[in-house]
Amino acid sequence: MIWLTWRQFRAAAAMMSAALAALVAFLGLTGPRLAEDYSTGIADCAAAGGGCSEFLQQFFNDYQDPFLAVTAVVLVLPALIGLFWGAPLITRELEAGTHRLVWNQSVTRGRWLAVKLGLTGLTAMTAAGLGSLAVTWWASPIDEAAANEFPRMGPLLFGARGIVPIGYAAFAFALGVTVGMLVRRTLAAMAITLAVFVAVQIAMPLLVRPHLLPLTRSTTEITASNVDGVTAPANGTTIVRVTAADNTGGWLLSSHTVDASGHAVADTIPVSTPSCVLGAPEPGAAWSRGLSACLAEIKRLGYRQQVTYHPSSRFWPFQWYETGIYTALALGLSGFCFWWIRRRLS
Amino acid sequence: MTAVLQAQGLGKRYGRHWALSDCTLDIPAGHVVGLVGPNGAGKTTLLNLASGQTAPSSGSITVLGGLPGASPAQLAKVGFVAQDTPTYAGLSIADHLRLGARLNPGWDDALARERLGRLGLDPAHRAGKLSGGQRAQLALTLGLAKRPELLILDEPVASLDPLARREFLQGLMEAVVEHEFSVVLSSHLVADLERVCDYLIVIVDSRVQVAGEVEELLASHHRLTGPRRDPARLPADQHVISASHTDRQTTLIIRTGAPIHDPAWSVSQISLEDLVLAYMSKPAHIDYRPALEVQR
Numbered sequence: 001m002i003w004l005t006w007r008q009f010r011a012a013a014a015m016m017s018a019a020l021a022a023l024v025a026f027l028g029l030t031g032p033r034l035a036e037d038y039s040t041g042i043a044d045c046a047a048a049g050g051g052c053s054e055f056l057q058q059f060f061n062d063y064q065d066p067f068l069a070v071t072a073v074v075l076v077l078p079a080l081i082g083l084f085w086g087a088p089l090i091t092r093e094l095e096a097g098t099h100r101l102v103w104n105q106s107v108t109r110g111r112w113l114a115v116k117l118g119l120t121g122l123t124a125m126t127a128a129g130l131g132s133l134a135v136t137w138w139a140s141p142i143d144e145a146a147a148n149e150f151p152r153m154g155p156l157l158f159g160a161r162g163i164v165p166i167g168y169a170a171f172a173f174a175l176g177v178t179v180g181m182l183v184r185r186t187l188a189a190m191a192i193t194l195a196v197f198v199a200v201q202i203a204m205p206l207l208v209r210p211h212l213l214p215l216t217r218s219t220t221e222i223t224a225s226n227v228d229g230v231t232a233p234a235n236g237t238t239i240v241r242v243t244a245a246d247n248t249g250g251w252l253l254s255s256h257t258v259d260a261s262g263h264a265v266a267d268t269i270p271v272s273t274p275s276c277v278l279g280a281p282e283p284g285a286a287w288s289r290g291l292s293a294c295l296a297e298i299k300r301l302g303y304r305q306q307v308t309y310h311p312s313s314r315f316w317p318f319q320w321y322e323t324g325i326y327t328a329l330a331l332g333l334s335g336f337c338f339w340w341i342r343r344r345l346s
Numbered sequence: 347m348t349a350v351l352q353a354q355g356l357g358k359r360y361g362r363h364w365a366l367s368d369c370t371l372d373i374p375a376g377h378v379v380g381l382v383g384p385n386g387a388g389k390t391t392l393l394n395l396a397s398g399q400t401a402p403s404s405g406s407i408t409v410l411g412g413l414p415g416a417s418p419a420q421l422a423k424v425g426f427v428a429q430d431t432p433t434y435a436g437l438s439i440a441d442h443l444r445l446g447a448r449l450n451p452g453w454d455d456a457l458a459r460e461r462l463g464r465l466g467l468d469p470a471h472r473a474g475k476l477s478g479g480q481r482a483q484l485a486l487t488l489g490l491a492k493r494p495e496l497l498i499l500d501e502p503v504a505s506l507d508p509l510a511r512r513e514f515l516q517g518l519m520e521a522v523v524e525h526e527f528s529v530v531l532s533s534h535l536v537a538d539l540e541r542v543c544d545y546l547i548v549i550v551d552s553r554v555q556v557a558g559e560v561e562e563l564l565a566s567h568h569r570l571t572g573p574r575r576d577p578a579r580l581p582a583d584q585h586v587i588s589a590s591h592t593d594r595q596t597t598l599i600i601r602t603g604a605p606i607h608d609p610a611w612s613v614s615q616i617s618l619e620d621l622v623l624a625y626m627s628k629p630a631h632i633d634y635r636p637a638l639e640v641q642r
């Protein structure tokens with residue numbers, strides 16, 4: 001049975017190996033230089049003093065395209081596995097009628113399905129794992145450089161780093177097989193698999209992932225870094241706009257400005273003159289002085305910024321939880337497949 | 347010898363439609379059984395139940411004393427060549443033999459290779475490139491080399507041309523003589539079965555109409571021709587299968603175990619084809635008397 005499964009699967013496996021080998025070769029060739037550029041750049045700017053933000057910005061801009069490309073590869077790979085390995089696994093046999101040939105050899109269909117699911121599913125998980133780990137290693141300097149713009153905990157990178165792609169691949173594969181068994185047509189099964197998988201991948205960061213652990217709340221002073229702009233209309237007040245600037249390095253879920261009694265206010269704070277006079281359009285020393293006076297006045301009035309987020313230290317716990325959830329879903333679908341092939345499919 | 351197939355009140359329902367109902371059979375071993383009936387009569391359903399492809403909705407079925415498809419040992423005893431003889435288009439003939447060898451404990455590789463060699467099939471050929479007849483022969487070879495005690499073939503020759511049909515059935519009969527196993531094969535054409543079967547099951551409208559050894563069936567069915575009269579007035583042991591009337595003459599096909607003494611009838615033998623056609627044209631569960639009342 002293992003021989004037959006391998007004989008049917010080897011072309012697809014060879015294609016996947018070639019694609020992965022190309023990806024790993026690219027990452028392996030460019031990765032060491034990337035890491036070296038990063039460490040020398042950090043060392044240089046640290047030696048020069050004055051912070052590294054300019055270097056980090058430059059570094060990220062230099063590597064943005066390959067960074068986004070390999071991230072996209074890891075995000076798309078599980079869907080491709082579900083579409084091209086999962087959905088046709090059974091429907092191809094049903095459409096060609098060959099299930100009636102193979103189910104009448106001296107092998108029960110439960111065992112037939114077990115070997116097909118096991119061998120192909122484990123290969124899918126291995127492929128997704130290898131791709132993700134190679135990309136995680138390659139992109140780690142860029143992930144650090146872009147920690148504020150693209151935090152690893154954020155919805156985009158979280159699904160393309162670490163071990164969750166293994167869970168995604170297992171789930172997408174099992175989903176494809178299950179849908180294929182139910183609709184019995186390859187094309188329809190592929191379309192439904194894609195739609196359901198995308199829906200689950202969107203629902204997960206929106207509805208489930210934020211609640212895996214209790215959110216961290218923190219209330220911070222409003223400083224120059226969260227001020228988005230200051231306007232002074234002619235009616236005698238100055239309006240300070242506060243952004244949801246994320247300085248947590250984690251996954252920011254909400255950010256409000258609250259007043260002294262703790263009630264949320266809109267993201268504009270009216271401050272009455274004359275305590276908050278900017279004196280000059282930015283930039284310049286006079287403007288900075290004016291802004292500090294303004295911030296002092298805001299602090300005196302009791303305005304604070306309240307944020308809820310998951311800190312970046314939760315990256316690995318979240319990875320394990322989510323991989324576990326998807327693996328459990330995949331096992332559940334596989335169990336359903338065994339029940340269905342014995343009871344209903346003929 | 348034990349029975350190859352025993353069914354008791356066997357039925358299979360798809361949705362609200364009964365594809366096979368109330369089927370009771372007891373087929374002894376050592377026969378080549380022909381299963382004949384019009385398209386959609388339930389032949390495939392019965393064969394799928396016998397091979398364990400589907401589970402019955404009602405009643406029970408045992409094949410060679412076991413539950414169909416229940417275990418690898420049961421699967422090994424029953425060979426099945428499905429309708430349209432499916433094979434893996436992407437695999438070569440040699441791959442198919444390897445498949446058979448890997449998946450069947452009793453695989454007879456010498457038999458398979460010898461048979462394919464005799465048919466002139468190149469093992470390196472892809473199954474997808476074979477003609478319909480060659481593919482059917484490959485599927486039959488897979489079924490035979492498994493060395494089953496019972497080989498089931500579902501409409502194996504339906505898509506073949508007359509020459510390929512003859513070669514296929516000839517090959518099957520040679521194998522039966524050589525290896526002594528039971529065969530059940532279905533067809534909607536009696537002509538295909540006439541030459542090979544010694545046991546016949548006629549199935550119409552999801553019900554078994556008649557089942558028995560061909561010789562017995564031919565000995566117990568007669569065509570009666572005589573002056574016009576009501577079939578209802580026949581002796582109780584003469585069962586009318588079909589009746590046709592002209593203004594002055596009545597022709598009946600009847601089944602009876604006893605000799606026919608009525609001198610008004612001229613009695614003649616019927617062929618297997620006539621017998622099957624009589625059962626196929628018989629409207630199910632309708633008594634003949636009301637129809638005749640109308641004709642008077």
